[in-house]
Amino acid sequence: MSTIEAVAAFYLCNAVEKPYYWFPYGFSKNSTIPIYHELYPDALKEVSEGVSGYIYEIMADERQVIPLHNIPCARLAINPIPVTRCTKVENAYDWFVEAVKRGKMQIGHFADKTEQELNWWYSGLIEYLREKDMAKHPDCSYAMFIKEKFPQVWETYILQTNETIL
Numbered sequence: 001m002s003t004i005e006a007v008a009a010f011y012l013c014n015a016v017e018k019p020y021y022w023f024p025y026g027f028s029k030n031s032t033i034p035i036y037h038e039l040y041p042d043a044l045k046e047v048s049e050g051v052s053g054y055i056y057e058i059m060a061d062e063r064q065v066i067p068l069h070n071i072p073c074a075r076l077a078i079n080p081i082p083v084t085r086c087t088k089v090e091n092a093y094d095w096f097v098e099a100v101k102r103g104k105m106q107i108g109h110f111a112d113k114t115e116q117e118l119n120w121w122y123s124g125l126i127e128y129l130r131e132k133d134m135a136k137h138p139d140c141s142y143a144m145f146i147k148e149k150f151p152q153v154w155e156t157y158i159l160q161t162n163e164t165i166l
Helices: 005-012 043-046 092-101 115-131 141-149 151-165
Strands: 025-027 036-039 053-058 067-068 071-077 083-089 104-109
Touching: 005 036, 005 053, 005 092, 067 083, 092 104, 115 141, 115 151, 141 151
Parallel strands: 036 104
Antiparallel strands: 025 036, 053 083, 067 071
Protein backbone atom coordinates (compact mmCIF):
# COMPACT_ATOMS: atom_id res chain seq x y z
CA MET A 1 0.00 0.00 0.00
CA SER A 2 1.02 3.59 -0.49
CA THR A 3 -0.14 6.83 1.03
CA ILE A 4 0.49 8.48 -2.37
CA GLU A 5 -1.84 7.64 -5.25
CA ALA A 6 0.80 8.14 -7.97
CA VAL A 7 3.15 5.71 -6.24
CA ALA A 8 0.33 3.16 -6.04
CA ALA A 9 -0.19 3.66 -9.79
CA PHE A 10 3.45 2.75 -10.49
CA TYR A 11 2.57 -0.78 -9.43
CA LEU A 12 0.18 -1.06 -12.38
CA CYS A 13 3.06 -1.25 -14.81
CA ASN A 14 6.08 -3.27 -13.86
CA ALA A 15 8.67 -3.72 -16.60
CA VAL A 16 9.90 -7.00 -15.10
CA GLU A 17 8.19 -10.10 -13.73
CA LYS A 18 7.69 -10.79 -10.04
CA PRO A 19 9.45 -11.23 -7.70
CA TYR A 20 11.36 -8.26 -9.17
CA TYR A 21 10.16 -4.70 -9.56
CA TRP A 22 11.11 -1.80 -11.79
CA PHE A 23 9.88 1.51 -10.46
CA PRO A 24 12.77 4.02 -10.57
CA TYR A 25 11.19 6.78 -8.56
CA GLY A 26 12.13 9.02 -5.70
CA PHE A 27 11.36 12.34 -4.09
CA SER A 28 12.99 15.75 -4.07
CA LYS A 29 14.29 16.83 -0.71
CA ASN A 30 11.45 17.86 1.63
CA SER A 31 8.78 16.91 -0.93
CA THR A 32 6.07 14.27 -1.03
CA ILE A 33 5.62 14.53 -4.80
CA PRO A 34 7.08 11.42 -6.45
CA ILE A 35 9.41 11.73 -9.42
CA TYR A 36 9.50 8.85 -11.90
CA HIS A 37 13.07 8.79 -13.20
CA GLU A 38 13.40 7.79 -16.83
CA LEU A 39 16.74 6.02 -17.12
CA TYR A 40 16.40 5.57 -20.86
CA PRO A 41 14.43 7.60 -23.44
CA ASP A 42 10.62 7.45 -23.10
CA ALA A 43 10.87 4.82 -20.35
CA LEU A 44 7.63 5.74 -18.59
CA LYS A 45 5.66 5.67 -21.83
CA GLU A 46 7.20 2.33 -22.80
CA VAL A 47 6.27 0.58 -19.56
CA SER A 48 2.85 2.18 -19.03
CA GLU A 49 1.16 2.98 -22.33
CA GLY A 50 -1.84 0.72 -22.86
CA VAL A 51 -1.57 -0.80 -19.38
CA SER A 52 -4.83 -0.89 -17.44
CA GLY A 53 -5.68 -1.77 -13.88
CA TYR A 54 -7.21 -0.55 -10.65
CA ILE A 55 -6.15 1.68 -7.79
CA TYR A 56 -7.83 0.68 -4.55
CA GLU A 57 -8.35 3.08 -1.69
CA ILE A 58 -8.70 2.07 1.93
CA MET A 59 -9.19 3.89 5.21
CA ALA A 60 -6.68 2.76 7.83
CA ASP A 61 -5.15 4.29 10.89
CA GLU A 62 -1.51 3.79 11.84
CA ARG A 63 -2.39 0.94 14.23
CA GLN A 64 -3.56 -1.17 11.26
CA VAL A 65 -0.39 -0.84 9.20
CA ILE A 66 3.36 -1.24 9.42
CA PRO A 67 5.56 1.37 7.69
CA LEU A 68 8.25 0.03 5.36
CA HIS A 69 11.70 1.28 6.30
CA ASN A 70 13.07 2.29 2.87
CA ILE A 71 9.90 3.74 1.37
CA PRO A 72 8.32 6.43 3.56
CA CYS A 73 4.95 6.36 1.76
CA ALA A 74 4.61 2.55 1.80
CA ARG A 75 2.62 0.59 4.35
CA LEU A 76 1.92 -3.09 4.95
CA ALA A 77 -1.47 -4.00 6.41
CA ILE A 78 -1.40 -6.15 9.54
CA ASN A 79 -4.80 -7.65 8.64
CA PRO A 80 -7.12 -7.37 5.64
CA ILE A 81 -8.64 -3.88 5.30
CA PRO A 82 -11.86 -3.25 3.34
CA VAL A 83 -11.63 -1.28 0.11
CA THR A 84 -13.57 1.99 0.29
CA ARG A 85 -13.05 3.14 -3.31
CA CYS A 86 -11.81 1.67 -6.57
CA THR A 87 -10.52 3.67 -9.53
CA LYS A 88 -10.27 2.03 -12.94
CA VAL A 89 -7.22 3.14 -14.90
CA GLU A 90 -7.79 2.55 -18.61
CA ASN A 91 -4.33 3.65 -19.76
CA ALA A 92 -1.64 4.11 -17.13
CA TYR A 93 0.44 6.44 -19.31
CA ASP A 94 -2.50 8.80 -19.80
CA TRP A 95 -3.16 8.63 -16.05
CA PHE A 96 0.46 9.62 -15.33
CA VAL A 97 0.33 12.53 -17.81
CA GLU A 98 -2.79 13.82 -16.04
CA ALA A 99 -1.15 13.35 -12.63
CA VAL A 100 1.77 15.49 -13.82
CA LYS A 101 -0.65 18.20 -14.98
CA ARG A 102 -2.37 18.13 -11.56
CA GLY A 103 0.99 18.42 -9.77
CA LYS A 104 0.65 14.97 -8.21
CA MET A 105 3.90 13.62 -9.69
CA GLN A 106 6.82 14.59 -11.88
CA ILE A 107 8.77 12.87 -14.61
CA GLY A 108 12.54 13.14 -14.54
CA HIS A 109 13.12 12.76 -18.27
CA PHE A 110 16.18 10.89 -19.51
CA ALA A 111 17.23 13.81 -21.71
CA ASP A 112 17.44 16.07 -18.64
CA LYS A 113 19.65 13.72 -16.60
CA THR A 114 23.31 14.59 -16.12
CA GLU A 115 26.02 11.99 -16.57
CA GLN A 116 26.58 12.13 -12.80
CA GLU A 117 22.88 11.41 -12.10
CA LEU A 118 22.82 8.50 -14.53
CA ASN A 119 26.01 7.07 -13.08
CA TRP A 120 24.46 7.21 -9.60
CA TRP A 121 21.46 5.21 -10.85
CA TYR A 122 23.69 2.78 -12.77
CA SER A 123 25.82 2.10 -9.70
CA GLY A 124 22.62 1.38 -7.78
CA LEU A 125 21.58 -1.10 -10.47
CA ILE A 126 24.98 -2.82 -10.25
CA GLU A 127 24.63 -3.03 -6.47
CA TYR A 128 21.17 -4.63 -6.83
CA LEU A 129 22.50 -7.11 -9.40
CA ARG A 130 25.28 -7.99 -6.97
CA GLU A 131 22.88 -8.27 -4.02
CA LYS A 132 20.63 -10.66 -5.96
CA ASP A 133 23.61 -12.55 -7.45
CA MET A 134 22.17 -12.13 -10.93
CA ALA A 135 25.20 -13.67 -12.60
CA LYS A 136 23.72 -16.99 -11.46
CA HIS A 137 20.31 -16.04 -12.90
CA PRO A 138 21.09 -14.34 -16.23
CA ASP A 139 17.80 -15.44 -17.80
CA CYS A 140 15.46 -14.03 -15.15
CA SER A 141 13.26 -11.11 -16.21
CA TYR A 142 15.25 -8.51 -14.27
CA ALA A 143 18.62 -9.58 -15.69
CA MET A 144 17.17 -9.72 -19.21
CA PHE A 145 15.70 -6.23 -18.77
CA ILE A 146 19.05 -4.82 -17.59
CA LYS A 147 20.91 -6.52 -20.46
CA GLU A 148 18.47 -5.05 -22.98
CA LYS A 149 18.10 -1.52 -21.60
CA PHE A 150 21.47 -1.03 -19.88
CA PRO A 151 24.04 -3.31 -21.54
CA GLN A 152 26.91 -1.25 -20.11
CA VAL A 153 25.56 -1.83 -16.58
CA TRP A 154 25.36 -5.58 -17.13
CA GLU A 155 28.85 -5.68 -18.65
CA THR A 156 30.30 -3.72 -15.72
CA TYR A 157 28.53 -5.98 -13.24
CA ILE A 158 29.84 -9.15 -14.93
CA LEU A 159 33.39 -7.74 -15.11
CA GLN A 160 33.29 -6.83 -11.41
CA THR A 161 31.84 -10.24 -10.54
CA ASN A 162 34.58 -12.01 -12.51
CA GLU A 163 37.29 -9.87 -10.86
CA THR A 164 35.91 -10.79 -7.45
CA ILE A 165 36.07 -14.49 -8.31
CA LEU A 166 39.68 -14.23 -9.51
